[in-house]
Amino acid sequence: MCTAAIYKTKDFYFGRTLDYEFSYGDQIVITPRNYAFNFRHVGDMKNHYAIIGMAHVAEDYPLYYDAMNEKGVAMAGLNFVGNAVYAAIKPDVENIAQFEFIPWILSQCSSLVEVRELLERINIVNTPFSEQLPLAQLHWIISDENESITVESMSDGLHIYDNPVGVLTNNPPFPQQMFQLNNYMYLSPKQPRNTFCENLALDAYSRGMGGLGLPGDLSSSSRFVRVAFTKVNAISGESEEESVSQFFHILGSVDQQRGCCEVADGKYEITLYTSCCNVTKGIYYYNTYENHQISAVDMHVENLDSDKMICYPVIQGERINYQNK
Numbered sequence: 441m442c443t444a445a446i447y448k449t450k451d452f453y454f455g456r457t458l459d460y461e462f463s464y465g466d467q468i469v470i471t472p473r474n475y476a477f478n479f480r481h482v483g484d485m486k487n488h489y490a491i492i493g494m495a496h497v498a499e500d501y502p503l504y505y506d507a508m509n510e511k512g513v514a515m516a517g518l519n520f521v522g523n524a525v526y527a528a529i530k531p532d533v534e535n536i537a538q539f540e541f542i543p544w545i546l547s548q549c550s551s552l553v554e555v556r557e558l559l560e561r562i563n564i565v566n567t568p569f570s571e572q573l574p575l576a577q578l579h580w581i582i583s584d585e586n587e588s589i590t591v592e593s594m595s596d597g598l599h600i601y602d603n604p605v606g607v608l609t610n611n612p613p614f615p616q617q618m619f620q621l622n623n624y625m626y627l628s629p630k631q632p633r634n635t636f637c638e639n640l641a642l643d644a645y646s647r648g649m650g651g652l653g654l655p656g657d658l659s660s661s662s663r664f665v666r667v668a669f670t671k672v673n674a675i676s677g678e679s680e681e682e683s684v685s686q687f688f689h690i691l692g693s694v695d696q697q698r699g700c701c702e703v704a705d706g707k708y709e710i711t712l713y714t715s716c717c718n719v720t721k722g723i724y725y726y727n728t729y730e731n732h733q734i735s736a737v738d739m740h741v742e743n744l745d746s747d748k749m750i751c752y753p754v755i756q757g758e759r760i761n762y763q764n765k
């Protein structure tokens with residue numbers, strides 16, 4: 441399972457949890473403006489906007505999971521197993537393989553207005569990256585500071601939905617996820633009033649009772665409601681530290697602990713990493729299951745006119761700040 445969310449203070453933030461039972465071997469990868477992207481069906485793109493994100497690198501190619509560009513657009517791919525269907529190649533459209541979708545959008549779009557234009561001509565096709573790395577069944581959230589959309593390629597075609605809540609998890613399809621929020625419209629960060637029965641002396645005996653009924657399990661539909669409730673009510677100061685810290689708390693509401701979600705005998709899904717992009721400033725923050733300290737890579741420190749990919753390893757290992765030795 442995975443969860444993505446946006447958050448806005450002075451700057452715009454976007455990130456995700458990546459929940460799985462193993463890692464493909466991830467790195468923080470910057471593709472500078474002159475790194476040549478070779479798109480399988482539409483040819484080479486020699487210059488483009490610079491991109492930073494989490495990726496698995498294979499054959500000198502960045503297979504992004506989530507990323508942002510230097511213009512303020514960010515996107516993430518989340519599992520959509522059993523629902524994602526990619527098309528066959530068609531004439532007169534832009535045939536983009538599923539693994540090329542993030543680079544295709546982020547290399548050319550400086551806003552969601554431009555993303556929507558590009559999506560009018562796109563056909564997301566079922567070309568695998570390689571035999572070892574077959575198609576991943578995903579759907580995507582794409583955001584700038586003004587709006588978010590969800591993109592789902594299914595057996596009945598490509599769906600592009602406005603995403604007014606700014607979150608995404610996994611199954612079921614996005615309209616069903618949004619619909620179930622109707623069931624929770626009574627939830628509130630405020631204490632409840634007794635509307636049950638005025639003749640009964642009911643007592644709000646604990647703080648937090650306005651959220652009673654918020655689903656607490658790890659299913660994707662429950663995580664959708666939980667992270668949506670947390671995100672829409674989240675409040676923080678505007679500084680970078682306060683905003684980043686609050687962002688990790690929002691996604692912390694759907695963190696997965698080893699042992700609670702068994703996917704096969706003795707195999708457990710966990711939150712392998714959580715990312716937080718400051719999309720305004722081009723800084724990629726992350727922490728991992730094994731390392732709660734927040735690490736960061738700032739794309740603007742690099743030579744963004746280069747033609748070589750720049751990779752930083754994910755820093756693992758818990759660092760404990762002993763105060764008395």
Ligand SMILES: C[C@H](CCC(=O)NCCS(=O)(=O)O)[C@H]1CC[C@H]2[C@@H]3[C@H](O)C[C@@H]4C[C@H](O)CC[C@]4(C)[C@H]3C[C@H](O)[C@]12C
Pocket residue numbers: 441442458459460464496503504505517518519520521539568569573574575576577578610611660
């Ligand atoms: C497993 C990841 C999604 C995690 C997730 O959503 N878990 C939820 C599980 S569940 O539905 O709730 O059961 C996805 C997100 C991005 C994916 C990767 C990216 O799409 C990039 C390439 C794409 C290649 O086709 C396959 C390898 C790959 C390197 C993908 C491996 C894997 O499918 C990733 C890492």
